[in-house]
Amino acid sequence: MAGELSFEQPLIELQQKINELKQFSQEKDIDFSEEIVRLEERYKKLEENLYKELSASEVMQMARHAMRPTSLAYIHEILDSFIELHGDRLYGDDLAIVGGIGKVNGIPVTVVGHQKGKDTKDNIARNFGMPHPEGFRKALRLMEQANKFGRPIITFIDTPGGYPGGAAEERGQAEAIAKNLMEMAGFRVPIISIVIGEGGSGGALALGVANKVLMLEHSIYSVISPNGAASILWKDANKADEAAEAMKITARDLHELKVIDGIIPEVLGGAHRDVKEQASYMKKEILHHLTELMQQSEEEIIQGRYMKFRNIGEFMFISDEETQQS
């Protein structure tokens, strides 16, 4: 194992114990096989339970894991072929968002996703997956192209949020995000979005106005980072764990709130343990939803997407106590 997280400590300790026992039994030529089998069973059980019952802040650690597979990793696994396309034709090419065209099981698609770096150097080039307006505009250009040619769109969401900087503001960060939301709502082609890690705020939603919104099991989606919420609400960024719980940011929470359409299970221990296997789960889901959506008329695609978002929100009326919810 590599890149262990603090809550995985019990597993690591148990693994060490097993290793020690194995070594000891070899060195001293004493038969501990029964104990070893027992411990390995315990390990398996512990592992299964551990990842099933992660707290929100633990899921957050998984979602932000340094080794978490990125959009490009999944693109290469899921697509038969892929040509990356660059630039927004207006200002530049933002490497925090990648996109291009290719095929999934022979079906032509356009894919767009936030792109975090594989290492520090890559992360700096990709601005840690935080797009500037030109990133969102590149995404929009590619999605409009897909809409023109009638190709379904697949988006991968993985960003802490739009970049908080002066230049991003001056080039119209708000307008760039807003435009994506509005235009995605009108596309006649099916859109499938998968939150693969961190779905941070408007910068995430800018790729997320889809017919089907899915989340990987250990990913998060929130209006503001738990750290940000804690510092604004309680003037204490150290209360991020508390905020993470209160804000309901995990895939399971969002599914219960009916904001997302499904959860894609992760390989035991997290997607980074086996990218190929993880990608195969995702490909299966993508194909399932694609075939279903591709049978719908353009009108049904547009209206279905519209109603999905139209119905989100909880409110009531004080006069007659009429209540509505998503």
Place this chain on the structure above:
Amino acid sequence: MLKDFFQKKRKYATIPSEQAKKDIPEGIMTKCVKCGTIQLSKDLEKNLKVCTSCGYHFKLSARERVALTLDDGRLFEYDHDMVSKDPLQFPFYEEKLIKQMEKSGLNDAVVTGEGTINGYPVVIAVMSYDFFSGSMGSVVGEKITRAIEKATQKKYPLLIFSTSGGARMQESILSLMQMAKTSAALKKFHNEEGLFISMCTDPTLGGVSASFAMLGDINLAEPGAIVGFTGRIVIEQTIRQKLPSNFQTAESTMKHGQLDKVVQRSELRDVLTQIIEIHADKKVSS
């Protein structure tokens, strides 16, 4: 002696007398938050709450804005009794909602409805910063969306006055999704060739600017209004960037191509009338 010095100093401390307090009733004078000029509140009101000295545009509540914008200040209000729930049982949200209602006299951060401007009917939505910093939760998203749908249906021009610190954190993901909901409704409105005038007032930030506020056919702003996505403090704290003093002001945001026009409060009704008139032959059926 040192001790005497302090005692002496204490003698000089002035405590406003009860008499003085009585002579100046509360609120008769107002100090401009920008230039510090103290002026008669009455004069300030007469000047549409624009500082008589420096032209600073004071924040207006939704009710004040309606009164200044619509003919005779008359609004046929929609969904007046819609209020927030606490869908996530977020710590202290209910208590805060009650406090905000008491403070502002509003049921949430936006007032919607229809009225006329120089005889032209419009659907109008006016956000109020004095309710929860104008944050957008389910109620704001729903009321704005319903207003957009009404405007689509009636083929009236749509006018939205925005002011917001961003999304309402206490409703978490549901707040975020209001951005998609309102923007999707605007897509339909634009498809029907509806006219949307977006008016950004101080401040228009976060989830509101990154959805409907930036999607006008014509985006206007009040002088000095802060218009942007991420606010100055967050940028400064997160990336330690030094920002110019005029950062995100309407004038600077316009210079960077994000707004069509900065409009003085005193001229707004005229400008709105002109814009609506130009589009009138097509869409307004009064």
